[in-house]
Amino acid sequence: MTQDNLVEQLTVAHNQLAKHATNVHKFGGSSLASTQCIERVVDIIRQHCQLNDIIVVSANGKTTDALFAIFQCAIEQSPELEEKITQLENMQSELINSLLNAASAARLQSYLTEDIKQMKAWLSDQPETHHADILAFGELWSARLLSSVLNERVCPAIFMDARDFLVIDNEQEYNVDYSVSRPGFEAKLHANHLTVVTGYICRDSQSVTRTLGRNGSDYSATIMAAISHANQVTLWTDVDGIYSADPRFVPQSRKLHRLPNGVAKELGRLGNPVLHANTLKPLADGKTHLHVASSFDPSVPGTEIGRFGQLAKQELSVTYLNDLILAQSQSFIGDLGREAGETFAALCADETQGLIVIRQEQQKAVSQWLAAHDTEVAFTPVSILATVGHKVTRQGNVKAKFKRTLRHQKVLAVVDAWSGHSVIAILSEPCSVELLNNVHHDMTKDAKHIGLVVAGLGNIGVKFLEMLPKQLARIPALENLHLVGLMTSKKALINTDGIDASHALSLFEQHAVSFDKALLSSWLKSHPYDELIVVDITPSEKFSQLYLEFFKEGIHVICANKWAASAPTPKYNELLAEAKANNSQWLGSTTVGAGLPINYAIQDLLKSGDQICEISGIFSGTLSWLFETYDGSVPFSTLLLDALEQGITEPDPREDLSGRDVQRKLLILARAAGFELSLEDVERQDLVPNELQAMTTEEFLANASQIDDFFATQLNEAKTSQACIRYIARFNVKDGKIKAKVSLECLSKNDAFATITPCDNIFQIRSLWYQENPLIIRGPGAGRDVTAGGLHSDLVTVCQNLANKQAVVKIKGLE
Numbered sequence: 174m175t176q177d178n179l180v181e182q183l184t185v186a187h188n189q190l191a192k193h194a195t196n197v198h199k200f201g202g203s204s205l206a207s208t209q210c211i212e213r214v215v216d217i218i219r220q221h222c223q224l225n226d227i228i229v230v231s232a233n234g235k236t237t238d239a240l241f242a243i244f245q246c247a248i249e250q251s252p253e254l255e256e257k258i259t260q261l262e263n264m265q266s267e268l269i270n271s272l273l274n275a276a277s278a279a280r281l282q283s284y285l286t287e288d289i290k291q292m293k294a295w296l297s298d299q300p301e302t303h304h305a306d307i308l309a310f311g312e313l314w315s316a317r318l319l320s321s322v323l324n325e326r327v328c329p330a331i332f333m334d335a336r337d338f339l340v341i342d343n344e345q346e347y348n349v350d351y352s353v354s355r356p357g358f359e360a361k362l363h364a365n366h367l368t369v370v371t372g373y374i375c376r377d378s379q380s381v382t383r384t385l386g387r388n389g390s391d392y393s394a395t396i397m398a399a400i401s402h403a404n405q406v407t408l409w410t411d412v413d414g415i416y417s418a419d420p421r422f423v424p425q426s427r428k429l430h431r432l433p434n435g436v437a438k439e440l441g442r443l444g445n446p447v448l449h450a451n452t453l454k455p456l457a458d459g460k461t462h463l464h465v466a467s468s469f470d471p472s473v474p475g476t477e478i479g480r481f482g483q484l485a486k487q488e489l490s491v492t493y494l495n496d497l498i499l500a501q502s503q504s505f506i507g508d509l510g511r512e513a514g515e516t517f518a519a520l521c522a523d524e525t526q527g528l529i530v531i532r533q534e535q536q537k538a539v540s541q542w543l544a545a546h547d548t549e550v551a552f553t554p555v556s557i558l559a560t561v562g563h564k565v566t567r568q569g570n571v572k573a574k575f576k577r578t579l580r581h582q583k584v585l586a587v588v589d590a591w592s593g594h595s596v597i598a599i600l601s602e603p604c605s606v607e608l609l610n611n612v613h614h615d616m617t618k619d620a621k622h623i624g625l626v627v628a629g630l631g632n633i634g635v636k637f638l639e640m641l642p643k644q645l646a647r648i649p650a651l652e653n654l655h656l657v658g659l660m661t662s663k664k665a666l667i668n669t670d671g672i673d674a675s676h677a678l679s680l681f682e683q684h685a686v687s688f689d690k691a692l693l694s695s696w697l698k699s700h701p702y703d704e705l706i707v708v709d710i711t712p713s714e715k716f717s718q719l720y721l722e723f724f725k726e727g728i729h730v731i732c733a734n735k736w737a738a739s740a741p742t743p744k745y746n747e748l749l750a751e752a753k754a755n756n757s758q759w760l761g762s763t764t765v766g767a768g769l770p771i772n773y774a775i776q777d778l779l780k781s782g783d784q785i786c787e788i789s790g791i792f793s794g795t796l797s798w799l800f801e802t803y804d805g806s807v808p809f810s811t812l813l814l815d816a817l818e819q820g821i822t823e824p825d826p827r828e829d830l831s832g833r834d835v836q837r838k839l840l841i842l843a844r845a846a847g848f849e850l851s852l853e854d855v856e857r858q859d860l861v862p863n864e865l866q867a868m869t870t871e872e873f874l875a876n877a878s879q880i881d882d883f884f885a886t887q888l889n890e891a892k893t894s895q896a897c898i899r900y901i902a903r904f905n906v907k908d909g910k911i912k913a914k915v916s917l918e919c920l921s922k923n924d925a926f927a928t929i930t931p932c933d934n935i936f937q938i939r940s941l942w943y944q945e946n947p948l949i950i951r952g953p954g955a956g957r958d959v960t961a962g963g964l965h966s967d968l969v970t971v972c973q974n975l976a977n978k979q980a981v982v983k984i985k986g987l988e
């Protein structure tokens with residue numbers, strides 16, 4: 174979804190049933206099969222449609238099948254005819270009476286009685302002449318009923334019989350005569366109404382009822398889109414999208430969230446059960462997007478078909494058709510082969526090898542056609558198996574892979590489709606479910622697409638983005654990762670087609686727009702990626718409060734932000750539980766020690782059965798740098814401003830000076846070590862004087878010199894006893910009692926914590942296995958490079974886990 178779509182979607186969401194642009198919604202028979210189904214459809218219309226939209230309907234449930242059966246009984250003069258008619262009439266009456274108030278029900282009931290009378294008359298006298306008229310009752314009843322229900326419960330709605338305006342000029346090709354149909358429709362239109370139109374039926378230029386063939390209602394919907402210049406068509410059906418293979422047979426199939434028009438058309442041509450070749454014909458220009466969504470679960474994002482950028486074009490799918498005929502003839506070599514392929518709309522054809530693949534029912538016609546050309550033909554029963562994707566015939570690597578996966582099969586030929594969007598293998602045996610699964614696995618196993626959203630483009634965020642293009646190029650685990658979102662506190666740039674990581678910041682400068690939480694939520698709920706990772710590099714408590722929503726959507730979170738990991742215990746536990754329930758990964762290695770592997774070390778000890786009883790050290794890069802550097806020659810506040818400039822402090826350095834940042838880190842590590850405690854359980858010495866507490870960051874920085882006397886005094890006192898001052902975090906457990914404190918301490922110069930490189934962190938861990946001689950981890954604990962590097966390390970871990978399809982949640986660094 175582009176930013177434009179995003180904004181538009183939000184506008185739509187806030188303007189349900191408001192006067193707006195026309196969209197077309199089509200509801201299939203299964204979506205309208207019962208009272209309960211129709212109630213669901215009414216809810217969908219309430220939430221997703223607007224006045225002036227067009228609703229196209231199929232016949233309720235199995236009504237068309239019942240009408241076919243009735244027609245057949247009449248032809249065969251079967252004694253079951255009366256009973257079948259009564260059953261169908263009763264079924265329609267039940268729907269009418271259960272959904273409408275008494276007055277409307279009586280009105281529709283009387284129409285139904287009239288229709289049944291008419292049907293019986295046609296059935297008793299030349300039923301063949303009225304075949305299409307009889308079938309048309311299904312859509313007629315369905316549209317009349319739905320429009321009445323909408324009128325009663327939702328908004329003004331009118332009912333239109335498509336035969337009153339929709340004219341086809343050639344029955345075989347189902348070509349629409351738009352020059353008659355469009356003005357005919359417009360003349361009947363009522364402004365500020367929903368229009369409910371019968372699918373499947375139309376008339377010819379002699380005003381004879383015609384049907385639009387198999388799945389004609391989908392075609393009706395796209396015709397209505399072309400007639401009304403609609404922006405979107407949604408096919409509400411009983412499946413929730415188009416999959417990379419038929420999900421009934423291929424459990425590993427993935428939903429294709431976005432399909433380029435040409436690829437969708439090719440899938441329809443090669444027998445995709447949801448898409449049909451004619452359906453896409455009226456949308457050939459690609460401007461109107463087609464959505465496939467489930468009326469049984471409308472909140473689940475379906476498949477969008479239209480014009481897309483590069484990313485959607487990388488998707489591959491696999492489809493097959495059994496019970497076909499391979500026709501081989503010398504005549505098919507050269508131009509005649511091409512002509513035959515076009516004449517019979519062959520599933521595939523190769524004029525160099527002289528072959529075409531057709532459906533069984535076409536065999537006779539092909540024989541006759543060839544007889545006219547006086548040549549011989551050999552017919553062989555075959556099946557086809559195809560890999561379908563945007564311009565796939567030009568992708569040598571994909572074709573090679575496809576051939577490799579089929580090397581043990583009896584492949585008669587591998588042919589490029591004329592469209593360029595599929596490579597088709599002709600098999601001498603039917604395609605088995607096992608073969609379909611194997612080929613699908615091989616062709617799509619690397620195709621999991623992961624979206625990346627980066628929140629926070631400050632000191633660390635910018636460095637993270639600077640490193641991203643190189644990381645994407647050199648780390649195999651990031652192969653299918655796409656930067657799709659960037660945000661700061663004020664603006665966001667979301668582009669589902671991907672944001673070029675090499676120009677991320679300038680693209681953000683040029684195209685970012687204001688956003689709010691509702692907009693973000695709506696996008697996050699409908700994003701088209703298999704997985705989405707949000708990297709939180711903000712210092713914002715408010716942003717951390719979105720994690721619960723992220724986890725509910727199965728989104729993964731990597732954070733440098735410490736708020737969520739140090740939240741009050743009930744909240745923290747709720748986040749862990751929600752992440753686990755939805756297989757969301759939550760990693761926050763950089764929340765303590767920046768890029769140092771302290772979280773991993775603690776987790777590893779715990780996992781291996783060790784028990785930690787003490788964690789202490791210098792956890793703040795800022796305070797480490799300040800106290801290691803401060804010797805009284807330069808005022809403390811000058812050093813503080815210097816640290817801010819170097820990017821090692823928190824955005825507001827009082828977070829460091831107050832000990833709050835260290836307090837959070839100690840809590841995060843104690844939790845990682847398996848202890849349950851909250852921030853209040855960690856005693857904290859605040860080094861910010863009261864008078865500087867309530868100021869804005871800018872005011873504080875302007876008045877920072879007020880802290881100098883305090884630190885000068887502390888330093889001088891320490892010097893008199895050959896000691897030094899350091900801000901130390903200490904956590905220990907003795908006899909089950911927890912003690913946790915962060916404070917300024919006066920240390921002997923020989924103390925392990927007294928002599929570290931400025932800005933380094935030092936972590937000392939005592940445990941069952943490290944009692945006398947503690948485990949020490951030491952190194953740079955703050956700064957742009959190491960923190961951004963640590964975030965990239967978490968990113969690779971998440972992507973690797975996703976590639977390995979680990980079902981178990983791992984919340985590294987925070988568990």
Ligand SMILES: NC(=O)C1=CN([C@@H]2O[C@H](COP(=O)(O)OP(=O)(O)OC[C@H]3O[C@@H](n4cnc5c(N)ncnc54)[C@H](O)[C@@H]3O)[C@@H](O)[C@H]2O)C=CC1
Binds near residue numbers: 661715820956
């Ligand atoms: N400086 C360091 O060495 C380390 C920093 N961190 C953490 O990294 C985070 C970022 O630090 P800096 O880059 O120094 O901060 P910064 O102040 O330079 O940048 C913060 C960014 O977050 C954005 N932001 C703020 N609130 C937002 C919201 N509600 N929604 C979206 N974006 C929002 C801001 O617009 C800005 O782009 C902090 O949580 C910090 O604790 C973690 C480890 C080390």
Ligand SMILES: N[C@@H](CC=O)C(=O)O
Binds near residue numbers: 795954955
């Ligand atoms: N200000 C912090 C930055 C990282 O969390 C520190 O000094 O460690």
